[in-house]
Amino acid sequence: MSQRTVISLESIRVACKNCTLSSLCLPMGLAQEDVERLDDIVKRARPLHRGDSLFREGDKFRSLYVVKTGSVKTFAPSQEGGEQVLGFHLPGEIIGLDAIDKDVHACSARVLETSAICEIPFARLEELTANIPSLQHQMYRLLSKEIGQDTDMLLLLGKKNAEERLAAFLLSLSQRLHKRGLSPSDFYLSMSRHEIGNYLGLAVETVSRLFTRFQEDGLMQVDRKHIQLVDLPALEALVKGVGQGRDKQQQPG
Amino acid sequence: MSQRTVISLESIRVACKNCTLSSLCLPMGLAQEDVERLDDIVKRARPLHRGDSLFREGDKFRSLYVVKTGSVKTFAPSQEGGEQVLGFHLPGEIIGLDAIDKDVHACSARVLETSAICEIPFARLEELTANIPSLQHQMYRLLSKEIGQDTDMLLLLGKKNAEERLAAFLLSLSQRLHKRGLSPSDFYLSMSRHEIGNYLGLAVETVSRLFTRFQEDGLMQVDRKHIQLVDLPALEALVKGVGQGRDKQQQPG
DNA sequence: CGCGCGATTGAGCTATTTCAACCCCTGTGG
DNA sequence: CCACAGGGGTTGAAATAGCTCAATCGCGCG
Numbered sequence: 001m002s003q004r005t006v007i008s009l010e011s012i013r014v015a016c017k018n019c020t021l022s023s024l025c026l027p028m029g030l031a032q033e034d035v036e037r038l039d040d041i042v043k044r045a046r047p048l049h050r051g052d053s054l055f056r057e058g059d060k061f062r063s064l065y066v067v068k069t070g071s072v073k074t075f076a077p078s079q080e081g082g083e084q085v086l087g088f089h090l091p092g093e094i095i096g097l098d099a100i101d102k103d104v105h106a107c108s109a110r111v112l113e114t115s116a117i118c119e120i121p122f123a124r125l126e127e128l129t130a131n132i133p134s135l136q137h138q139m140y141r142l143l144s145k146e147i148g149q150d151t152d153m154l155l156l157l158g159k160k161n162a163e164e165r166l167a168a169f170l171l172s173l174s175q176r177l178h179k180r181g182l183s184p185s186d187f188y189l190s191m192s193r194h195e196i197g198n199y200l201g202l203a204v205e206t207v208s209r210l211f212t213r214f215q216e217d218g219l220m221q222v223d224r225k226h227i228q229l230v231d232l233p234a235l236e237a238l239v240k241g242v243g244q245g246r247d248k249q250q251q252p253g
Numbered sequence: 254m255s256q257r258t259v260i261s262l263e264s265i266r267v268a269c270k271n272c273t274l275s276s277l278c279l280p281m282g283l284a285q286e287d288v289e290r291l292d293d294i295v296k297r298a299r300p301l302h303r304g305d306s307l308f309r310e311g312d313k314f315r316s317l318y319v320v321k322t323g324s325v326k327t328f329a330p331s332q333e334g335g336e337q338v339l340g341f342h343l344p345g346e347i348i349g350l351d352a353i354d355k356d357v358h359a360c361s362a363r364v365l366e367t368s369a370i371c372e373i374p375f376a377r378l379e380e381l382t383a384n385i386p387s388l389q390h391q392m393y394r395l396l397s398k399e400i401g402q403d404t405d406m407l408l409l410l411g412k413k414n415a416e417e418r419l420a421a422f423l424l425s426l427s428q429r430l431h432k433r434g435l436s437p438s439d440f441y442l443s444m445s446r447h448e449i450g451n452y453l454g455l456a457v458e459t460v461s462r463l464f465t466r467f468q469e470d471g472l473m474q475v476d477r478k479h480i481q482l483v484d485l486p487a488l489e490a491l492v493k494g495v496g497q498g499r500d501k502q503q504q505p506g
Numbered sequence: 507c508g509c510g511c512g513a514t515t516g517a518g519c520t521a522t523t524t525c526a527a528c529c530c531c532t533g534t535g536g
Numbered sequence: 537c538c539a540c541a542g543g544g545g546t547t548g549a550a551a552t553a554g555c556t557c558a559a560t561c562g563c564g565c566g
């Protein structure tokens with residue numbers, strides 16, 4: 001038993017090395033030596049289970065987290081017990097960047113399924129980046145990328161209808177899984193319809209109806225949490241706004 | 254004439270120094286010497302006019318921009334000539350952080366009224382931050398803050414109704430202007446109703462009707478672009494969701 | 507002084523929400 | 537091994553917030 005545990009931890013450790021690499025050092029530029037320095041500060045992860053918290057709103061900010069396997073949702077309280085789901089985080093993705101500013105977490109992170117998560121103490125990472133210019137650059141890129149993604153989401157919530165939102169959501173999952181070497185067209189949702197709706201600014205019922213409709217239209221197969229995207233191109237067409245968006249505004253000047 | 258020009262530029266230069274200071278070095282931590290080094294790389298600004306572009310979508314990323322006076326909107330094309338307004342940027346605010354990742358601007362920035370804008374070549378800033386840990390930290394905070402703001406916006410678009418959105422928008426302007434020493438309750442809008450609606454994910458007509466209603470309800474005075482917020486507390490109550498939001502979801506675990 | 511665009515206002519229209527009932531897994535305990 | 541409870545999911549019907557269309561207004565500018 002303890003033997004098994006050790007092996008298991010080590011395998012996580014190794015995998016963790018990989019995920020740190022791909023998240024933080026995407027386009028290379030790091031010397032082997034630096035990669036190891038970076039890796040040294042990454043804490044090995046225990047497996048976490050559905051419902052476990054990475055951190056809660058109000059917690060002091062100490063670390064960034066990288067999803068190795070599994071998935072995590074982040075959410076912030078809105079009013080009166082309600083919550084806004086801010087994101088779903090898949091393997092290779094990083095969590096906690098929004099807390100650097102105030103040094104306090106403004107949202108909570110909860111594990112959606114059994115997951116392995118790496119922890120990166122931010123203070124140590126910061127020291128490291130001060131000494132490795134290319135790593136500093138990666139950090140800037142990482143933060144900037146997060147802004148870009150939020151921007152995409154703003155566009156989604158501001159301009160797209162229910163159909164387009166769900167299609168965009170499915171495609172986003174598809175692409176992100178694909179990037180990690182998983183099937184882009186056959187996967188299991190780790191989040192509930194309710195959480196999807198919350199994330200997309202839609203009622204649960206709307207999400208449910210759309211799943212049904214998409215299936216009827218031959219775009220996908222749905223069996224509970226099991227999703228198969230049958231017609232990727234059609235979904236893409238949906239998102240691009242073949243059902244055109246509002247606002248044809250053109251600005252002078 | 255050339256005499257006047259020199260004076261004018263110099264005054265901008267000085268003001269620019271201030272705005273750089275307050276944006277990048279908010280909670281101090283920079284030695285006087287470092288502040289000067291930072292200031293040395295900031296390019297002095299020519300006054301820009303309504304309709305002028307700071308950059309356009311697709312442009313190579315070179316610099317960040319800080320609004321000294323005036324205002325700027327950023328926007329991205331959505332589909333078919335439509336655009337999504339991503340933000341309005343007031344004095345002291347920084348523009349362009351989202352472009353670091355891809356080294357290309359994903360959105361355009363256009364000046365809404367005669368404005369003075371400082372330019373900070375990012376490459377030079379990056380060098381500087383590598384040598385000044387506290388400045389590096391400020392940069393991280395700056396980027397992180399931007400993420401936090403986007404998150405707030407997601408919450409707004411995902412969970413709030415028209416009334417709450419407009420109230421939140423007005424209060425945001427109010428607070429940001431106040432932070433710069435301007436009146437929090439009496440100001441001029443530099444953007445059109447159309448742009449406000451676009452930004453908030455509402456139709457122009459809805460914005461217009463809400464302005465009228467808010468005025469009828471004694472929350473504010475509206476005269477074209479001239480806004481006077483009469484009852485700040487009431488507006489705050491509106492945003493907080495006295496008109497409660499949807500979604501009472503509580504998660505197990 | 508007239509043109510034109512931004513803003514306002516009115517009146518239906520519709521996408522989406524809300525409310526409500528029901529179904530179907532899943533897991534639990536007898 | 538089966539009955540039952542409970543939560544998530546689906547489906548239908550009614551309600552509605554906000555959009556669209558359309559007309560009018562009025563300021564600002566040439």
